[in-house]
Amino acid sequence: MPIHEKSLIRPENLHVQEKIEVDGIDVSGHWSTFIESRVVTDYNEQLEEEIASLPGGEFIHRCWQCGSCTNSCTVNAINADFNPRYWIYLIRTGMEEELLRDKEIIWQCVSCNKCTYACPRDVVPEGVMKATSHWLELKGHTPKSNSMIFDEIFSEQVIANGKIEDGRTVRRFFARTGQAMMQPWMVEMIKSMMRNLPIGMLTRLGLANFITPRTSDWSGARDAMNEYIAEREAHHRKALRLDDLVQMAESEVGSR
Amino acid sequence: MSDKKAKSKQEKYGEVAYYPGCALEGSGSAYNSSTKALGKALGLKIKEVENWNCCGAMEVKNIDPKLQTYLSSRVMSIAANKMNMNTVMAPCNGCYHNLKKAEYDLANDEETMEVVDRLSKKAGHETYEAGQVETIHALDWVKETIGEEGLKERVKNSLDGIKIANYYGCMYTRPRHIFPEKDAGPGSESTSQPHFMDDLLEAAGAENVEFPLKTACCGGAHTLSDSDTSTLLVSNILQAAEAAGAEVIATECPTCHSGLEMHQIRAEKTLGIKTNVKIIYFTQLLGMALGLKPKAVGLHENISNSFDFVKEKGLA
Ligand code: SF4
Ligand code: SF4
Ligand code: SF4
Ligand code: SF4
Numbered sequence: 001m002p003i004h005e006k007s008l009i010r011p012e013n014l015h016v017q018e019k020i021e022v023d024g025i026d027v028s029g030h031w032s033t034f035i036e037s038r039v040v041t042d043y044n045e046q047l048e049e050e051i052a053s054l055p056g057g058e059f060i061h062r063c064w065q066c067g068s069c070t071n072s073c074t075v076n077a078i079n080a081d082f083n084p085r086y087w088i089y090l091i092r093t094g095m096e097e098e099l100l101r102d103k104e105i106i107w108q109c110v111s112c113n114k115c116t117y118a119c120p121r122d123v124v125p126e127g128v129m130k131a132t133s134h135w136l137e138l139k140g141h142t143p144k145s146n147s148m149i150f151d152e153i154f155s156e157q158v159i160a161n162g163k164i165e166d167g168r169t170v171r172r173f174f175a176r177t178g179q180a181m182m183q184p185w186m187v188e189m190i191k192s193m194m195r196n197l198p199i200g201m202l203t204r205l206g207l208a209n210f211i212t213p214r215t216s217d218w219s220g221a222r223d224a225m226n227e228y229i230a231e232r233e234a235h236h237r238k239a240l241r242l243d244d245l246v247q248m249a250e251s252e253v254g255s256r
Numbered sequence: 257m258s259d260k261k262a263k264s265k266q267e268k269y270g271e272v273a274y275y276p277g278c279a280l281e282g283s284g285s286a287y288n289s290s291t292k293a294l295g296k297a298l299g300l301k302i303k304e305v306e307n308w309n310c311c312g313a314m315e316v317k318n319i320d321p322k323l324q325t326y327l328s329s330r331v332m333s334i335a336a337n338k339m340n341m342n343t344v345m346a347p348c349n350g351c352y353h354n355l356k357k358a359e360y361d362l363a364n365d366e367e368t369m370e371v372v373d374r375l376s377k378k379a380g381h382e383t384y385e386a387g388q389v390e391t392i393h394a395l396d397w398v399k400e401t402i403g404e405e406g407l408k409e410r411v412k413n414s415l416d417g418i419k420i421a422n423y424y425g426c427m428y429t430r431p432r433h434i435f436p437e438k439d440a441g442p443g444s445e446s447t448s449q450p451h452f453m454d455d456l457l458e459a460a461g462a463e464n465v466e467f468p469l470k471t472a473c474c475g476g477a478h479t480l481s482d483s484d485t486s487t488l489l490v491s492n493i494l495q496a497a498e499a500a501g502a503e504v505i506a507t508e509c510p511t512c513h514s515g516l517e518m519h520q521i522r523a524e525k526t527l528g529i530k531t532n533v534k535i536i537y538f539t540q541l542l543g544m545a546l547g548l549k550p551k552a553v554g555l556h557e558n559i560s561n562s563f564d565f566v567k568e569k570g571l572a
Contacts, residue, residue, distance in 0.1 A: 055321050074473045078488055108482055110489070111314055112473030113430040117447070124431075130318055146481035147318075154315035158327065162309035164278045213281065215309040217380075221330065224378035225323055228371065232320055 009035055043094040046241075051091050053239035054134050055232075056127025063088045069115035069125040075108055082108065084115055084125045087132060099132075100141055107133040107145040138240055159225050162215025265400045272397060273341035273389070274302035275331055277351040277510075278310045284348070284510025286554030290539035291347045291394055293553055297546045298402050298410070302345065305335050311354040313511075314477045325368055326375045328358035329384040333376065336388035347394035347539070349509035353427035353434070355391040360434040362386040393428065394539065395452040395508055396445075404459035412547035413571050414461030420541075421467035421502035421533070422453045423493065425512040429471055447471075453508055453538050460545035465500040469493050474515040483519075487526060490519035494531040503565070506538045513537060517559040534562040544571040 017032040044050075051057040063085075070076050070085040082105055090099045109129035116126050136142045144152075157164045215221075237243060280288035295302050308331050312324035332355060335341045346352040361368040363386035376383040392400075402410075429435065429447040438445045445452050450471065454464045472493055475486035493516065497505050507513040516535045523529040535558070543553035550572050555562060566572050 074475075074489065075485065078485065108478065108485060110473050110475045110482075110485065111477045112426040114426075114473070116431040117429075127321075134318075147478055150481045151315040151318040154313065155319045155323075158310045158312060158316055159323075163281075164310050164313075165282060213278070216307055218309070220381075221309070221375070221379035224375045225326070227378070228323065228375060229320065 013038060040095065040097075042097045044096040045094050047094045047096055047099075048092050050240050051128065051131050051135055054131040054138075054236060056124065056129075056134075057131030058127070059121075059123050060088060060091060060128050060131075062121040063092065063123045064121055065089060066120060068118040068120065069123070072114040072118040074110055074112045074114055079105065079108075081105060084109075084129060088123070088125065088128060091128075091132070100136075103136050103142050106136065107142075107147050109133070135240070138236060138242065139245075159222055159229075161213065162218040162221065163213040165213050268343055268390075269300075269345070269392065269397050269401045271301040271303070271341075272343045272345040272392070273335040273339055274304045275308060275311075275335075275344050275346045275351055275355070276304065277308075277346065277348045278313070279348050279350070279510035279514075283514045286557035287347055287510050287513065287537050287539060288554075289557070290537055290543050290553040293548055294398070294539045294543045294546070297543065297548060298398070298406075300397065300401055303339065303341065305331055305344065306338060308334065311351045313350045313354075322368055322371045324354060325358045325361050326372050328354045329362060329372050329376065330379070330381065331355065332358065332389050332391070333382050333384035336384065337382045342389055344389050344391045345394060345397045346391060347508070348511070349393075349425055349427040350511055352391060352393045356434045358384075359386055359391060360436075393508070395428075395456070398456055398542070399452050404455055407456060407459040407542070407545075411460050411545050413545055415457060415541060415545050415569075415571075416461040418462045418504060418541075418569055419465050419502050420457055420462045420504045420506050421465050421497035421500055422450075422457065422470060422538075423467070423497075423505050423507055423512060423516070424450045424453065424470050425476070425507075425509050426471065426473045428508065453506055457506060457538060457541060460542055462541070465497075465502045467497060467500050467502065469496045472496075474512055474519070476511045476515045479511075479515050479518065483522065484526070486515065487519045487522045490516055491523040491527060491529045491531070494520055494523070494533055495529065497533050498531055502533055504534045504536050504541070504562075506536060506541055508538050514559065520560065534565050535560050536562055 013036040015034040015036060016029060017027075019028050020032050021027065048060060052060055065085060065088075067085045069088075070083050073082065073084060075082040076084075081102065083102075087099060087102065087106065106129060109126065111126055111130075113126050116124050119125055133142075133145060133148070137144055137148060154164060276288050280291075292302070309327060311331060312327045316327060317324040332344060335344045344355060346355060362372060362384065373383045398407075429438065429450055432439065432447045435445075435447065438447050448471075458464055469492065473489060474493060475482070475489040479486045494505070505516060507516065513535060520531060520535065523531070536555075537553075540550075540553040540555055544550060544566060550556070550563065550566055555566065563572070
């Protein structure tokens with residue numbers, strides 16, 4: 001698709017007068033197009049550092065903007081606004097406000113690693129996408145995405161028991177995201193499973209709801225992992241200056 | 257590859273530590289039963305990794321990648337240090353990928369080594385050291401031990417006349433750097449045009465179609481959290497397979513497999529896109545070619561119904 005300059009200008013910055021005459025000449029409509037210039041005053045000079053401090057973002061500094069990631073991207077193929085190269089550019093130049101315009105879709109990266117495969121500079125754009133979605137949530141720009149909620153439920157189970165049971169994971173996911181478990185397509189799917197499955201298998205599936213698979217002798221691993229997570233969380237809070245933000249917000253509220 | 261090396265691989269993979277992973281105990285149980293049945297029919301020995309844990313799938317790495325590496329390392333440590341095995345075979349792309357990634361990181365990244373060592377000590381087991389085991393996929397296992405020639409000799413019900421699109425998904429080939437043995441010249445697997453499954457099914461008599469989306473992504477990471485994207489991606493894969501003339505999509509991963517099955521149904525419900533292509537594990541296809549009954553390879557445990565199809569093709 002060719003890029004027209006006009007499509008790069010946001011509609012709110014384009015001004016056209018419906019009826020205007022200048023020195024007796026009618027310049028209504030198209031002729032009076034005025035583009036409001038944009039002044040960027042909102043750099044976050046630490047944006048790149050913040051992203052780089054989160055897991056996956058480590059190699060963002062290597063990017064040379066070749067665009068291979070976007071070109072190979074699975075999600076870009078179905079939504080042209082999903083543009084890893086552009087986001088990496090915004091992060092590296094500190095354009096936080098611009099980045100936030102796309103905050104609702106960055107988490108949609110499907111981790112297919114086509115970008116990682118294509119990137120000539122080993123940036124691992126997939127990791128940068130994860131770090132960026134994580135950053136958006138930690139900074140409070142977006143609520144936790146469904147994807148993050150799923151990751152958390154899954155990980156909680158693995159850390160607690162060593163194994164997961166997919167039926168349980170799915171049920172908790174629908175409960176925690178406030179969705180009805182029996183979506184119409186699921187009913188259809190279960191019906192077609194019933195057609196093929198012998199009764200014994202169904203009872204086994206039913207039973208799986210009450211038996212949690214566990215790895216035995218797991219408590220040492222569980223404690224070690226929980227400790228490690230706490231340590232990393234403290235590190236992220238510091239790297240993203242979250243405590244400063246909280247303090248700032250508190251003093252703001254207090255001064256009113 | 258020299259004959260000697262080929263022979264040693266054949267010997268080495270003849271007895272492997274088997275890591276089924278959680279999916280094979282749940283939604284992918286048909287892959288578990290068919291892998292075991294196939295191994296038995298081929299005379300290959302497997303020993304399940306004792307008291308294994310989940311490798312973290314695609315989720316734990318988003319909480320912290322090093323936790324995921326630790327989880328994988330524990331599985332490899334048990335295989336190496338408790339069971340004295342030198343090969344771990346994982347049929348699930350997710351498990352296979354995570355163990356490979358852990359192997360790579362533990363050989364190359366000091367911070368990862370330090371964290372894994374610390375966690376292993378606290379958890380009370382031996383720290384896994386890079387190089388102790390080799391992780392292989394179920395495809396490598398059949399390909400390197402029995403191979404095409406061996407399969408041809410053993411085929412009882414040829415897959416003759418079945419048109420297959422081979423679907424490998426993302427995690428079997430990407431990112432390239434964690435698979436040093438791939439793209440390594442003749443006989444090795446390719447990361448851009450994988451062919452191990454094609455080779456095996458062809459040896460069993462099937463006709464492989466020219467399928468451009470072998471390594472496309474099905475959106476498995478968001479199969480529930482962003483279902484619309486997954487449905488769109490899966491329907492592309494299903495439609496491309498049908499356009500290529502395939503009657504069956506052969507799979508080699510429980511997540512890919514159930515993703516295709518679920519979203520085939522969902523695509524019909526939400527997008528009105530109906531496809532008839534059957535979704536069958538390569539282990540089920542090979543098992544039936546060796547003369548195993550459909551039920552012995554868990555065909556009844558699949559969501560999609562391919563019973564009539566296999567009957568029609570003379571496999572039942
Ligand atoms: S492919 Fe790599 S170097 Fe190229 S734009 Fe993307 S991240 Fe940057
Ligand atoms: S991993 Fe994410 S960013 Fe990279 S190609 Fe896949 S969807 Fe796009
Ligand atoms: S990838 Fe899937 S199946 Fe493999 S261990 Fe992990 S969760 Fe469990
Ligand atoms: S194809 Fe789908 S399930 Fe398979 S590896 Fe990719 S995202 Fe995962």
